[in-house]
Amino acid sequence: MERFTISLDDQLAKAFDEHIAMRGYSNRSEAVRDILHVHLAGAREDRDADGPCIACLSYVYNHHERELSERLARIQHADHALTISTTHAHLDHDNCLETVLLRGPMRAVRRFAERIIAERGVHHGSVNVVAVEPHAHHHGHSHAPSSM
Structure with a gap:
């Protein structure tokens, strides 16, 4: 040190x-x-705007907003490769909180977050992006999907 x-x-x-x-x-x-x-x-x-990152996108939205859930789903499906995990919680009768963990090129992750936050009916959106160093991942097993 x-x-x-x-x-x-x-x-x-x-x-x-x-x-x-x-x-x-x-x-x-x-x-x-x-x-x-x-x-x-x-x-x-x-x-390095195209360097790798991880991010946490959180936003609150009114699920009664016309077609908002469908619009959000379309955005998420269009960039599904960026998503690690999504958590959905009902806050009250009208509002839901979603938290999306993301991984990918910084520019793509930021663009995805901005599209979600900009949707009409989304409130209190924020994203926390952490640049990560690229590194080799070796630990003796594959992350390829198994055949069912």
């Missing part, structure tokens, strides 16, 4: 310590590491 020292003016140090306490970090190093991870992931997104 590498160590380095930084200097902060008193006002910035105080604000940073308040942030650390509010977020529950046990020390400044943990907070700095998280901030660097977020910043570097954002820089990687800017640099």
Whole structure:
């Protein structure tokens, strides 16, 4: 592990310590590491818009909205290869929450999320995208579908 020292003016140090306490970090190093991870992931997104990512898309919608469920299903089916999993929950008589876990090229994942969020009747949509490093996946078994 590498160590380095930084200097902060008193006002910035105080604000940073308040942030650390509010977020529950046990020390400044943990907070700095998280901030660097977020910043570097954002820089990687800017640099490599077609690089691999994982994402969590969440949105609330009124299931009584005319044909909205069908429109959402069409969007999801059109880009089914991006979807890892979908969770659907009924919040009340009118509203549902869906959370969709996504994996794929960053540009395609963002475009998919934006299409869902932009649908008339979708409320409170947000997506959290995490750039990931491509790596080989070897552990002795295949992920190919088994024949039934």
